[in-house]
Amino acid sequence: MELNNIKPAEGSTKNRRRVGRGIGSGLGKTAGRGHKGQKSRSGGFHKVGFEGGQMPLQRRLPKRGFISLTRNDIVQVRLSEVAAMPVDTIDLAALQQAGVVSHKALGAKVFLSGSINKKVKLVGLGVTKGARAAIEAAGGSVEAAAAA
Numbered sequence: 001m002e003l004n005n006i007k008p009a010e011g012s013t014k015n016r017r018r019v020g021r022g023i024g025s026g027l028g029k030t031a032g033r034g035h036k037g038q039k040s041r042s043g044g045f046h047k048v049g050f051e052g053g054q055m056p057l058q059r060r061l062p063k064r065g066f067i068s069l070t071r072n073d074i075v076q077v078r079l080s081e082v083a084a085m086p087v088d089t090i091d092l093a094a095l096q097q098a099g100v101v102s103h104k105a106l107g108a109k110v111f112l113s114g115s116i117n118k119k120v121k122l123v124g125l126g127v128t129k130g131a132r133a134a135i136e137a138a139g140g141s142v143e144a145a146a147a148a
Contacts, residue, residue, distance in 0.1 A: 073106040079131050080114025082122070091123040116140070 019031040033040040049056045081100050082090060092108055095101045101108050110122065112130030119139040127135070127142050135142060 072102070072104060074126070075101040075105040075108045077101060077108050077110045077125075078113040079110055079116050079134060082110055082120060082135075083114065083116040083118060085120075088119065089121045089123060090125070092125065095125075110135075 017027065018025065019027040020029075022028045030040065038044040038046070049058055051057070077095060077100060085094065085098055085100070087094055092101070092105065095108055096103050096105065107126065109126030109128070110131045111128045112134055116134055116138050120135060121140060122135065122142045124144070125142075132142055
């Protein structure tokens with residue numbers, strides 16, 4: 001095999017479409033562009049997203065990107081941070097008071113990271129399975145938020 005003998009596989013290439021070469025070609029006269037209108041003219045294409053003067057979709061939609069508006073509402077708290085707190089009853093206000101979570105936080109969830117060896121009572125906070133097991137093993141308890 002030499003480089004000058006290499007050819008594409010049979011049927012893998014087609015001849016290009018020669019438009020505007022007479023009626024016998026099937027693409028004569030208007031050359032497949034139809035009759036009249038913007039798309040039949042030379043240079044008659046508009047930019048992507050153009051809607052004929054109507055406000056385009058990309059300008060009608062609000063621009064806030066892919067940033068979640070609620071991403072900081074529920075804060076994650078390590079079990080070791082809970083163990084380091086001086087109080088025995090821990091709720092969202094106590095976490096905010098101690099500076100563990102932001103004052104903007106609307107909730108918190110405790111996850112298993114570190115260890116705990118003192119008895120604490122968690123009120124109104126989310127808790128993972130592992131963290132719940134560790135807290136209860138240390139003699140503590142977890143309560144759901146009181147219904148208002």
